[in-house]
Amino acid sequence: MKAKNIERVLVTGGMGFIGSHTVDMLVEKGYEVRILDNLEPQVHGPEERLPEYRNKNAEFIEGDVRDRETLIQAIKDVEAVVHLAAAVGVGQSMYQIDKYVAYNTWGTANLLDVLVNEPNDIKKLVVASSQSIYGEGKYLCEHCGPVYPRLRAEEHFRNREWEPRCPSCGKPLKPLPTDEDKPLMPTSIYAQTKRHQEEMCLLIGKTYGIPTVALRYFNVYGPRQSLSNPYTGVCAVFSCRILNNKPPYVFEDGKQMRDFVHVRDVARANVLALERDGADYMAINIGSGEPTSIRELAEVLVKLYGAKITPYISNKYRKGDIRHCYADLTRAEKYLGYQPEIKREEGLKELAEWAKAHGWAAMDLFENTIEELETKKLIY
Numbered sequence: 001m002k003a004k005n006i007e008r009v010l011v012t013g014g015m016g017f018i019g020s021h022t023v024d025m026l027v028e029k030g031y032e033v034r035i036l037d038n039l040e041p042q043v044h045g046p047e048e049r050l051p052e053y054r055n056k057n058a059e060f061i062e063g064d065v066r067d068r069e070t071l072i073q074a075i076k077d078v079e080a081v082v083h084l085a086a087a088v089g090v091g092q093s094m095y096q097i098d099k100y101v102a103y104n105t106w107g108t109a110n111l112l113d114v115l116v117n118e119p120n121d122i123k124k125l126v127v128a129s130s131q132s133i134y135g136e137g138k139y140l141c142e143h144c145g146p147v148y149p150r151l152r153a154e155e156h157f158r159n160r161e162w163e164p165r166c167p168s169c170g171k172p173l174k175p176l177p178t179d180e181d182k183p184l185m186p187t188s189i190y191a192q193t194k195r196h197q198e199e200m201c202l203l204i205g206k207t208y209g210i211p212t213v214a215l216r217y218f219n220v221y222g223p224r225q226s227l228s229n230p231y232t233g234v235c236a237v238f239s240c241r242i243l244n245n246k247p248p249y250v251f252e253d254g255k256q257m258r259d260f261v262h263v264r265d266v267a268r269a270n271v272l273a274l275e276r277d278g279a280d281y282m283a284i285n286i287g288s289g290e291p292t293s294i295r296e297l298a299e300v301l302v303k304l305y306g307a308k309i310t311p312y313i314s315n316k317y318r319k320g321d322i323r324h325c326y327a328d329l330t331r332a333e334k335y336l337g338y339q340p341e342i343k344r345e346e347g348l349k350e351l352a353e354w355a356k357a358h359g360w361a362a363m364d365l366f367e368n369t370i371e372e373l374e375t376k377k378l379i380y
């Protein structure tokens with residue numbers, strides 16, 4: 001069943017990884033879909049080629065969310081916007097500060113300005129937020145109860161002590177699922193811009209009565225993930241290394257935990273947010289709810305690719321990295337009826353099969369990024 005009052009949807013960033021799956025699902029459900037995307041070279045290659053997976057039943061406007069005139073054209077005759085266009089890369093955002101703020105913060109400001117000041121018929125705005133805005137996840141101290149530690153202090157790393165400690169009593173902590181009430185503590189420019197996008201959209205949405213939902217995606221993986229963009233997506237980065245017969249490079253001791261959610265589950269959450277009103281004006285976690293250690297991820301992927309490689313445990317710390325964060329999905333289920341459907345093993349197998357078939361395109365640029373991070377003293 002489609003949403004009431006919504007026939008036509010604009011998906012910004014609709015040529016990208018999450019965007020293209022969202023577009024497919026919307027087209028499949030009978031919506032008329034328009035894509036606005038600038039075919040960012042870091043994602044689509046230097047020739048800015050249209051991806052072969054693009055949905056030919058969607059209209060395409062090639063353009064930038066920073067361009068007001070383009071946005072005015074793009075929102076004409078649509079009733080909903082799924083805003084996914086963004087620069088995506090945590091490490092890179094720490095030295096391409098103006099780019100991240102321009103694409104993400106200013107691009108979103110531009111969209112909101114157009115929605116508020118130009119004639120339009122928008123009845124729903126869904127914006128991509130991110131788990132990164134939490135910083136460290138939520139933890140339990142057996143003496144103090146639930147706690148929200150800040151980024152680990154640098155002196156700990158000198159002794160390769162990776163686990164955060166209780167901010168009040170200094171005792172060891174147990175990670176808990178992170179819920180939406182956890183105070184936001186972004187630890188990168190990327191995360192700050194995602195927070196900004198989320199908060200600006202919710203504020204303007206509320207002020208002008210435009211039902212708005214911010215979805216805080218956790219680590220999204222799956223087919224169409226850019227294999228040659230070394231700045232984003234640990235599943236893609238590891239896949240690329242393995243396909244080039246090199247060991248996945250694991251920071252710290254590899255026991256840090258993340259939440260890996262399949263891209264089709266995320267696309268489904270976008271559609272749910274569009275069609276249901278239960279989560280209007282809210283920020284909602286979208287993940288798998290299941291913690292996975294990075295070391296385990298590396299091992300599972302090596303096995304799935306049938307490689308004879310042992311992951312490289314670097315025992316190095318990348319500045320700004322958190323230790324553990326995985327989603328509490330109580331609200332996603334309650335307000336959106338969202339539950340993840342794709343199991344990790346099944347999803348990673350699909351990723352590996354897809355990556356093998358497309359591996360020819362994957363250049364391993366990872367060593368350059370490590371060099372870049374080392375030169376900028378962002379790893380030690």
Ligand SMILES: NC(=O)c1ccc[n+]([C@@H]2O[C@H](COP(=O)([O-])OP(=O)(O)OC[C@H]3O[C@@H](n4cnc5c(N)ncnc54)[C@H](O)[C@@H]3O)[C@@H](O)[C@H]2O)c1
Binds near residue numbers: 130233
């Ligand atoms: N992939 C993840 O794990 C993850 C996690 C949390 C949040 N997100 C968010 O989800 C959204 C989509 O991410 P993705 O993983 O699909 O990334 P992606 O890079 O595959 O897709 C982004 C798309 O936006 C386009 N784009 C970038 N800047 C643009 C601009 N200025 N104007 C117009 N188009 C532009 C790109 O060309 C690309 O097609 C982003 O907002 C990202 O911050 C992603």
Ligand SMILES: [Zn+2]
Binds near residue numbers: 141143145166167169
């Ligand atoms: Zn304590």
